[in-house]
Amino acid sequence: MVKYSAIESNIENGGSVLMEYNHMKEIYFSPTGTTKTIVNEITKYFSRKKEEYDLLNNPPEEEISFGNEDFVVVGMPVYAGRIPAVCAESLSKIKGNNTPVIAAVIYGNRDYDDALLELKTILGENGFIVISAGAFIAQHSIFPGVGYLRPDIKDKQAVRRFAKDSCEKFESIPDIKEINFEVKGNFPYREPAAIPLNPSVQKTCRKCGLCAGICPVNAISTEQPEKINRKVCIRCTACFTACPTNSRGFSGVRYALASKIFEKKFSARREPEVFL
CATH class of the missing domain: 3.40.50.360 (Flavodoxin domain)
Structure with a gap:
């Protein structure tokens, strides 16, 4: 190596x-x-x-x-x-x-x-x-x-x-x-681990459907893109990148706490x- x-x-x-x-x-x-x-x-x-x-x-x-x-x-x-x-x-x-x-x-x-x-x-x-x-x-x-x-x-x-x-x-x-x-x-190989954090959708979502089109596992409804099938979602964040209004992301107290812990452990x- x-x-x-x-x-x-x-x-x-x-x-x-x-x-x-x-x-x-x-x-x-x-x-x-x-x-x-x-x-x-x-x-x-x-x-x-x-x-x-x-x-x-x-x-x-x-x-x-x-x-x-x-x-x-x-x-x-x-x-x-x-x-x-x-x-x-x-x-x-x-x-x-x-x-x-x-x-x-x-x-x-x-x-x-x-x-x-x-x-x-x-x-x-x-x-x-x-x-x-x-x-x-x-x-x-x-x-x-x-x-x-x-x-x-x-x-x-x-x-x-x-x-x-x-x-x-x-x-x-x-x-x-x-x-x-x-x-x-x-x-x-190690067992795939589920990520206990869920994406959220803000009210600024225009329901354009770009997120549904890019999702690799079809976890987003085309008719109601604000809804996410959390059991199917792999948290790849492709929908975050595709969203023209930055309406999709991780948020909330649980995410903020997890982020703080993760950054402390893995920022080096x-x-x-x-x-x-």
Whole structure:
């Protein structure tokens, strides 16, 4: 495992790529946009052109296949130390054929627990060859005071360094089928934990329905978007980001108390961890 801190070089500060990969693909699930940001930072080292698969807005209905001429970057958020079940379901429909892939998980500065191992395992079982893997930090989606405004400049420098190292590894190995490395995590995976906090909707809601359209688990009624199926909701906060009037969020005394406790325990800055 490698931990990246502040890095300084041409490429890490936004310099040009070393080469162009013609079959670059990126796959992500990014309710708040931060997972997409990390994936984009990795991808642009390899190519200015890429094909995007946004699993939040366009979950696959049929199987998607990639070949060994493709190069894929997959980024997933971490919820309570795991890959969200809705993401795992979408990934089950994405197949490779000895396709090189970079795996990345993005978490809110607490811990990524078993999520990176889970993602690496899913990709391997689906015919991909994982070249490298990394865990990166973003602003926490439920408690935004933790990891505030991350990924920041230091994070993006670390991502670029990771992309550079991944590229060099890929170019140096005659047969990628020989690649074998371990990542942090445990098996069996930790049990998914329910989040005992519920989103609320303010009176400023205009009932435009954007939240219902973006919800990955259909927990919001199109006819009555102020109503949320709390048993189905995964607290991804995609509806918060989509709301044009900022009418959706977490609030109340219980949330305020939980936020204070969480920030006290997990505000110390964590750095990206990568595995090559």
